[in-house]
Amino acid sequence: xxxxxxxxxxxxxxxxxxxxxxxxxxxxxxxxxxxxxxxxxxxxxxxxxxxxxxxxxxxxxxxxxxxxxxxxxxxxxxxxxxxxxxxxxxxxxxxxxxxxxxxxxxxxxxxxxxxxxxxxxxxxxxxxxxxxxxxxxxxxxxxxxxxxxxxxxxxxxxxxxxxxxxxxxxxxxxxxxxxxxxxxxxxxxxxxxxxxxxxxxxxxxxxxxxxxxxxxxxxxxxxxxxxxxxxxxxxxxxxxxxxxxxxxx
Amino acid sequence: xxxxxxxxxxxxxxxxxxxxxxxxxxxxxxxxxxxxxxxxxxxxxxxxxxxxxxxxxxxxxxxxxxxxxxxxxxxxxxxxxxxxxxxxxxxxxxxxxxxxxxxxxxxxxxxxxxxxxxxxxxxxxxxxxxxxxxxxxxxxxxxxxxxxxxxxxxxxxxxxxxxxxxxxxxxxxxxxxxxxxxxxxxxxxxxxxxxxxxxxxxxxxxxxxxxxxxxx
Numbered sequence: 001x002x003x004x005x006x007x008x009x010x011x012x013x014x015x016x017x018x019x020x021x022x023x024x025x026x027x028x029x030x031x032x033x034x035x036x037x038x039x040x041x042x043x044x045x046x047x048x049x050x051x052x053x054x055x056x057x058x059x060x061x062x063x064x065x066x067x068x069x070x071x072x073x074x075x076x077x078x079x080x081x082x083x084x085x086x087x088x089x090x091x092x093x094x095x096x097x098x099x100x101x102x103x104x105x106x107x108x109x110x111x112x113x114x115x116x117x118x119x120x121x122x123x124x125x126x127x128x129x130x131x132x133x134x135x136x137x138x139x140x141x142x143x144x145x146x147x148x149x150x151x152x153x154x155x156x157x158x159x160x161x162x163x164x165x166x167x168x169x170x171x172x173x174x175x176x177x178x179x180x181x182x183x184x185x186x187x188x189x190x191x192x193x194x195x196x197x198x199x200x201x202x203x204x205x206x207x208x209x210x211x212x213x214x215x216x217x218x219x220x221x222x223x224x225x226x227x228x229x230x231x232x233x234x235x236x237x238x239x240x241x242x243x244x245x246x247x248x249x
Numbered sequence: 250x251x252x253x254x255x256x257x258x259x260x261x262x263x264x265x266x267x268x269x270x271x272x273x274x275x276x277x278x279x280x281x282x283x284x285x286x287x288x289x290x291x292x293x294x295x296x297x298x299x300x301x302x303x304x305x306x307x308x309x310x311x312x313x314x315x316x317x318x319x320x321x322x323x324x325x326x327x328x329x330x331x332x333x334x335x336x337x338x339x340x341x342x343x344x345x346x347x348x349x350x351x352x353x354x355x356x357x358x359x360x361x362x363x364x365x366x367x368x369x370x371x372x373x374x375x376x377x378x379x380x381x382x383x384x385x386x387x388x389x390x391x392x393x394x395x396x397x398x399x400x401x402x403x404x405x406x407x408x409x410x411x412x413x414x415x416x417x418x419x420x421x422x423x424x425x426x427x428x429x430x431x432x433x434x435x436x437x438x439x440x441x442x443x444x445x446x447x448x449x450x451x452x453x454x455x456x457x458x459x460x461x462x463x464x465x
Contacts, residue, residue: 026259037363062363062374062375062378063362063363063374064363064374065358065359065362067359068360068363068419078289078290078291080290080291081291083418085414085418086419087414088414089414090363090364090375092412093375093379093380093382094375094379094382113301115293123282123283123284124282124283124284124285124287124289125282125283125285155342182351186355193386
């Protein structure tokens with residue numbers, strides 16, 4: 001009777017044991033990689049919109065303040081999207097024949113809102129409030145990425161809970177103080193005026209991080225010590241900041 | 250024999266509980282906590298015919314605290330319909346008034362500079378871009394606007410003027426007055442005389458050579 005198993009069967013058996021053992025790990029890692037990839041999170045993936053609105057053009061090139069359109073960002077949980085009336089404040093006078101702006105004019109005439117596609121979404125069980133972050137001087141780009149550089153708006157950060165907690169657990173690494181602003185609220189928007197006046201190269205390293213929307217965690221002991229002083233000065237309640245009920249209520 | 254039957258039962262129970270566990274876990278895979286049937290601002294509604302989740306006010310509704318009895322404060326005009334000549338806001342100290350002016354500067358820079366420019370000379374980015382504007386934005390530094398009662402600026406912001414849209418929905422009444430006050434400050438700064446400076450200010454300005462540029 002011939003041999004039922006050839007010698008190479010040993011190799012197959014060993015490899016399948018190894019692969020079989022590793023399979024759950026590989027599947028787990030693949031799932032983790034997928035869920036963090038831009039394919040899933042949509043980070044830095046520009047989203048098509050009914051009108052190709054450019055933040056770079058309006059906010060950086062023309063120097064229009066964020067709050068001209070996002071009027072409620074300082075006093076409400078929601079930053080607010082501008083009504084068509086806000087667009088028409090200028091576009092009833094300039095670019096009045098542009099075919100790109102046809103949906104704006106149509107919306108204004110028909111009294112129907114423009115249906116923008118939502119770039120940043122949160123699950124319903126998370127409550128995020130813009131006004132408190134602005135009131136503590138947290139810059140827009142810190143969460144939204146380099147909005148002043150975006151031709152078509154994209155998501156700057158994945159908004160995963162872990163990401164929120166980085167700052168909520170150690171706010172001293174992220175808090176910032178602009179000596180030229182008379183209020184914390186004002187320093188948020190002064191960064192963009194400074195960008196207009198001095199350009200990126202004329203700004204401090206911290207401000208450059210801010211306008212580029214980069215991760216700006218400060219690790220140096222000196223920075224952390226300064227940050228801790230700011231935490232105290234701003235009255236940030238670190239003990240409660242990472243409590244479940246701060247965001248989930 | 251009894252033992253093996255017991256172990257068979259145990260195995261079966263284990264399998265069953267494992268299956269149940271999978272079922273129970275799978276039952277957790279739903280999204281109704283992620284997408285709750287509540288509406289958030291600006292969300293589309295499937296319920297109302299106009300698809301808007303935010304409902305327009307019933308005509309004649311007055312929200313609490315919005316009765317707006319103080320006519321001069323909310324319209325910029327007195328009871329006879331004349332534009333008011335003083336800001337209808339009380340200040341308890343100079344510090345409060347300075348805060349008010351700073352607030353006005355901040356709001357002016359947000360909402361007015363795109364057209365009127367940071368100096369209020371009508372040379373904002375929109376006027377620079379819109380080369381063929383039929384009605385260019387106003388320059389505040391004319392005799393007509395310098396002599397205009399302050400209520401006029403409030404009135405314009407509230408109702409719009411010419412091709413300018415109303416800013417009533419974007420800027421609150423208190424802030425509109427602050428902007429009006431800042432416009433007055435801008436007018437003074439661009440129409441200042443060297444006699445308006447104190448001796449100390451004049452000395453420091455003359456040494457930097459910036460006095461001449463501010464005198465028109």
